[in-house]
Amino acid sequence: MGLPAVAPVLRRRLPRLKPFNRLQVIVEHLSMSKTTASSSEVLLEKKGCAGVITMNRPKALNALNISMIRQMYPQLKKWEKDPDTFLIIIKGAGDKAFCAGGDIKAIAEAGRAGEGMPQYFFREEYALNNAIGTCPKPYVALIDGITMGGGVGVSVHGHFRVATEKTVFAMPETAIGLFPDVGGGYFLPRLSGKLGYFLAMTGFRLKGKDVHKAGIATHFIEAEKMAALEKDLTELKSPSKENVADILDSYHKKCQVDQEKEFVLGEHMDKINSLFSANSMEEIVQNLKKDGSPFALKQLETITKMSPTSLKMTLRQLREGASLSLQDVFTMEYRLSQACMRGHDFYEGVRAVIIDKDQSPKWKPAVLEEVTDEYLDSCFKSLGSGDLKL
Known part of the structure; x- marks a missing residue:
């Protein structure tokens, strides 16, 4: 589900995209903004042949709230049926973020108070993600800037995702007692080798061409070509998916930025594929310890800070999601979201990382070995009539 808005000092650093550590990425991803919404927080426009969605909360890094979701979903379904709308484009306002996530602080507060938001937010967010994944018309996400959590959910399931040198991607949910949702159980295990498992466990940040x-x-x-690309796309006449792909391909081929740059994880992929191929989190931790290389020890240090429950939940989520349909993944993830709302670590993670900012959550259980298979089974169990129906 992902999360927004950010401490001012971090926000000032973002335009320069200077390196910052993973804990700062997590704070960036999870800090909260006001939950009130208005129609101006998402712009829904028809431009030429395209329906254009603009997430319009630049000061909150275009973080998703429930009002935005409730405006985007029906408009997407309407454009699907409109014979004069041939493609859909989604982008974020401002120059810092596509979308940094969703309104997690409000969900935590509602969950503590026994209110209904934890049920309907995840339900409606996943329905929007699924609508994007099943949209029959070309769907183009212009992921310029920070793209995390909820921002991944409204981009990765569409036909096309256009990154720039300013794109920053991460799924750091295990740091606050959650799991990489919004369909993470579908797209992450389908990345090359065990890359998706690595990204899910560690919250590793990918940037730009990576x-x-x-x-x-x-x-x-x-990034400076984004406006021209959007103009060219909206000016197409009755375009097919192939026509849209041709335009995107032409811009991609002409791009000179970071042409010679090697993949940041390229030299480590053999290790990632080996170390993260274990059947349990305990084995992954043992693999990292046994390897002993600087890279392995760095990942071990990161993983030991994450919620043990979230880590085990995430590993099973990805292993099961690898062979499920997108819709079945969302059904599974909705069950997991509600398990997190019933548990301890999510509220503790929000307290530590977002509210008190002491960044030292006290997880329960505190170690992997104490997270039992029986507990995990209960998290994945059907909710009966309360299950997500898509």
Whole structure:
């Protein structure tokens, strides 16, 4: 589900995209903004042949709230049926973010108070993600800037994802007692080798061309060409998916940025594929310890800070999701979301990382060995009439 808005000091750093550590990425991803919404927070426009969605909360890094979701879903379904709408484009306002996530602080507060938001937010967010994944018309996400959590959900399931040198991708949910949802159980295990497992466990940040090299983005262009690309797409006459692909391909091929750059994880992929291929989190941790290389020990240090429950839940989510349909993955993830709402670690993670900012959550259980298979089974169990229906 992903999360927004950010401490001002971090926000000032973003335009320069200077390196910052993973904990800062997590704070960036999870810090919260006001939950009130208005129609101006998402712009829904017809431009030429295209329906254009603009997430319009630049000060909150275009974080998704329930009002935005409730405007986007019916408009998407309407454009699907409109004979004069041939493609759909989604983008974020401002120059910092596509979408940094969703309104997790409000969900935590509602969950503590016994209110209904934890049920309907995830239900409606996943329905929107599924509508994007099943949209019959070309769907183009212009993922320029920060793209995390909820921003991944409204981009990765569409036909095309266009990254730039300013794109920053991460799924750091295990750091706050959640799991990489919004269909993470579908797309992450389908990345090359065990790359998706690595990204899910560690919250590792991919930047710029690496988002394309990882197989998350379908195209890569200069950020300054985004406006021209959008104009060319909207000016197409009755375009097919192939026509849209041709335009995107032409921009991608002309892009000179980071042409010679090697994939940031390229030299480590053999290790990632080996170390993260174990059948249990305990084995993955043992693999990292046994390997002992600087890379392995760095990942071990990161993983030991994450919620043990979230790590085990995530590993099973990805292993099961690898052979499920997108719709079945969302059904599974909805069950997991509700299990997190019933548990301890999500509320503790939000407290530590977002509210108190002491960044030292006290997880329960505190170690992997104490997260039992019986507990995990209960998290994946059907909710009966409460299950997500798509």
